[in-house]
Amino acid sequence: xxxxxxxxxxxxxxxxxxxxxxxxxxxxxxxxRRNRLALVGAVVIVLLLVVALISMVWTxxxxxxxxxxxxxxPPTLRHPFGLDQAGRDILSRIMGGALITVQVGVxxxxxxxxxxxxxxxxAGFYRGKVDTAISFVINIWYGIPDLLVALILVFVLSDALHxxxxxxxxxxxxxxxxxxxxxxxLVRGQALALREREFVEAARMAGARDLALLLRHIFPNALxxxxxxxxxxxxxxxxxxxxxxxxxxxxxxPTPSWGAMAADGYHGMDFAPHIVLAPTLALSITLMAxxxxxxxxxxxxxxxxxx
Amino acid sequence: xxGTVVYVGQRLILIAVTTAxxxxxxxxxxxxxxxxxxxxxxxxxxxxxxxxxxxxxxDRPLPAQYLDWVRGVLRGNLGESLVNRGVQITPLLIRETSxxxxxxxxxxxxTVGLGLLLGVIAALRQNTWVDYVASSTAVVGYSIxxxxxxxxxxxxxxxxxxxxxxxxVYYDPGWGDWTQVPVPAVALGLPYASYVARLTRASxxxxxxxxxxxxxxxxxxxxxxxxxxxxxxxxxxxxxTILGPLITGIITGSVVIENIFxxxxxxxxxxxxxxxxxxxxxxxxxxxYAALVGxxxxxxxxxxxxxxxxxxx
Numbered sequence: 001x002x003x004x005x006x007x008x009x010x011x012x013x014x015x016x017x018x019x020x021x022x023x024x025x026x027x028x029x030x031x032x033r034r035n036r037l038a039l040v041g042a043v044v045i046v047l048l049l050v051v052a053l054i055s056m057v058w059t060x061x062x063x064x065x066x067x068x069x070x071x072x073x074p075p076t077l078r079h080p081f082g083l084d085q086a087g088r089d090i091l092s093r094i095m096g097g098a099l100i101t102v103q104v105g106v107x108x109x110x111x112x113x114x115x116x117x118x119x120x121x122x123a124g125f126y127r128g129k130v131d132t133a134i135s136f137v138i139n140i141w142y143g144i145p146d147l148l149v150a151l152i153l154v155f156v157l158s159d160a161l162h163x164x165x166x167x168x169x170x171x172x173x174x175x176x177x178x179x180x181x182x183x184x185x186l187v188r189g190q191a192l193a194l195r196e197r198e199f200v201e202a203a204r205m206a207g208a209r210d211l212a213l214l215l216r217h218i219f220p221n222a223l224x225x226x227x228x229x230x231x232x233x234x235x236x237x238x239x240x241x242x243x244x245x246x247x248x249x250x251x252x253x254p255t256p257s258w259g260a261m262a263a264d265g266y267h268g269m270d271f272a273p274h275i276v277l278a279p280t281l282a283l284s285i286t287l288m289a290x291x292x293x294x295x296x297x298x299x300x301x302x303x304x305x306x307x
Numbered sequence: 308x309x310g311t312v313v314y315v316g317q318r319l320i321l322i323a324v325t326t327a328x329x330x331x332x333x334x335x336x337x338x339x340x341x342x343x344x345x346x347x348x349x350x351x352x353x354x355x356x357x358x359x360x361x362x363x364x365x366d367r368p369l370p371a372q373y374l375d376w377v378r379g380v381l382r383g384n385l386g387e388s389l390v391n392r393g394v395q396i397t398p399l400l401i402r403e404t405s406x407x408x409x410x411x412x413x414x415x416x417x418t419v420g421l422g423l424l425l426g427v428i429a430a431l432r433q434n435t436w437v438d439y440v441a442s443s444t445a446v447v448g449y450s451i452x453x454x455x456x457x458x459x460x461x462x463x464x465x466x467x468x469x470x471x472x473x474x475x476v477y478y479d480p481g482w483g484d485w486t487q488v489p490v491p492a493v494a495l496g497l498p499y500a501s502y503v504a505r506l507t508r509a510s511x512x513x514x515x516x517x518x519x520x521x522x523x524x525x526x527x528x529x530x531x532x533x534x535x536x537x538x539x540x541x542x543x544x545x546x547x548t549i550l551g552p553l554i555t556g557i558i559t560g561s562v563v564i565e566n567i568f569x570x571x572x573x574x575x576x577x578x579x580x581x582x583x584x585x586x587x588x589x590x591x592x593x594x595x596y597a598a599l600v601g602x603x604x605x606x607x608x609x610x611x612x613x614x615x616x617x618x619x620x
């Protein structure tokens with residue numbers, strides 16, 4: 001930094017064309033700002049986070065409170081999204097659902113990374129038998145119907161064995177245990193490629209230990225594609241939670257999960273479609289935002305798409 | 308050719324191993340559940356309970372039960388339903404597979420057909436309003452979960468268009484009756500169709516800039532031949548690679564779609580059995596699904612080299 005500060009006055013006198021020094025993140029940021037869809041996605045995600053935070057301290061009505069007005073009441077000024085079949089305020093429940101969605105998304109991303117990144121780094125860095133073993137497990141895992149295993153896991157872990165109470169956490173665990181392979185495979189590929197690069201070789205020559213090589217040189221350089229992969233894991237987890245709760249196998253009532261709310265409203269949908277409309281719209285918009293942001297990030301981090 | 312046979316053989320073994328492994332894990336997990344499947348039956352004498360346990364072999368140690376189950380599966384016998392006594396699971400699942408497959412194949416048709424069509428049209432008319440409409444539909448459509456499309460499909464066709472449909476969006480058609488399939492199949496296939504459309508558009512755009520495509524135009528070949536035979540065939544390759552995950556997605560998605568429309572297929576059986584704690588059927592359906600997903604992925608990998616002769620095994 002000090003370097004640049006000294007050089008600057010001279011640069012202004014002589015109008016040399018100097019290539020701007022850009023880091024990966026700077027470059028990506030510059031390109032993502034030009035992608036309008038990705039920006040819209042980011043704004044929606046920030047909005048979702050804000051709503052989730054607000055719902056922790058305040059919702060217009062308690063999310064579980066029944067009979068705040070007539071059941072199946074269509075939207076009114078007092079209740080902008082209407083009331084559901086138990087007379088609960090839908091706006092409050094949508095806000096509570098945002099919190100659940102954020103918990104599921106962030107938690108899943110975290111656990112998927114915790115499983116996938118170390119396995120991928122080990123396989124790619126040590127190659128040989130370690131890689132063969134880990135890759136074999138990854139391939140086996142790809143052959144199983146993931147969501148169905150996760151569904152059984154939720155049931156077994158919470159209802160049958162009572163290991164984890166039925167709630168957000170068990171859903172996150174089930175999702176992560178069946179969907180960690182995408183991250184592991186990606187990190188493995190990155191590590192395989194990066195370990196041959198000159199800067200890793202130089203660090204090795206300088207006497208860096210394996211752990212330092214992995215954490216300080218290989219992992220940071222794999223971050224770009226990793227962020228993209230994780231951005232796509234979040235909507236998958238959110239969709240999984242909605243899917244389970246819709247089937248009645250996810251979060252127990254009266255948890256305001258968007259999937260469960262859609263299931264609640266769907267029996268009265270011919271005369272009160274607003275009950276289904278609110279959670280399905282919220283869910284679709286959230287998924288869309290994450291997909292748009294993910295697409296934008298992918299383009300931004302892709303070195304082939306310079307400028 | 309010989310390479311292909313060896314490859315298919317290896318894959319079949321891997322599928323068998325995977326299926327055996329995951330269904331064994333599910334078997335053991337479900338048998339860890341404390342209590343037994345008959346606890347919620349009311350007014351049951353201890354003798355009747357003991358008889359029921361003996362009937363299903365549930366009074367024996369777990370390893371013996373497991374061996375019995377494996378022996379049964381090898382002979383194609385998945386056992387007997389715990390809830391509906393006397394119902395054999397294998398014929399039940401075979402019948403339900405035919406129903407699920409009818410809907411699933413139609414959904415696949417929607418996915419690939421509609422996806423390719425939209426993708427190719429968008430690529431050929433790049434940066435015109437046609438492209439914008441197709442691309443933005445795809446980018447929105449991909450994010451709408453199939454169960455949301457299903458709910459509104461049901462509302463629109465079962466309720467608002469009652470005069471046309473008499474409220475029947477779906478009834479049990481069995482294998483070969485296509486008339487009631489469209490709405491569930493479209494709901495199941497549409498999100499993936501958007502995905503295929505996006506992928507096709509991108510890969511088409513890359514392909515039509517190639518020299519050999521320009522040569523084909525320059526030779527004066529008709530648009531149909533250039534697009535279909537020169538460009539599309541190469542553009543298809545990345546699309547085929549996602550067919551495997553796509554089929555897995557359709558199979559998984561059918562679980563929720565079948566429950567919404569009340570389609571008596573494997574997916575509905577799966578959820579019903581979990582809720583009814585009919586573990587024998589849960590394990591059976593799961594074994595079916597695992598094998599099905601493996602075989603679907605294998606089929607895709609075998610089709611792949613037919614499309615692209617550069618790929619060999």
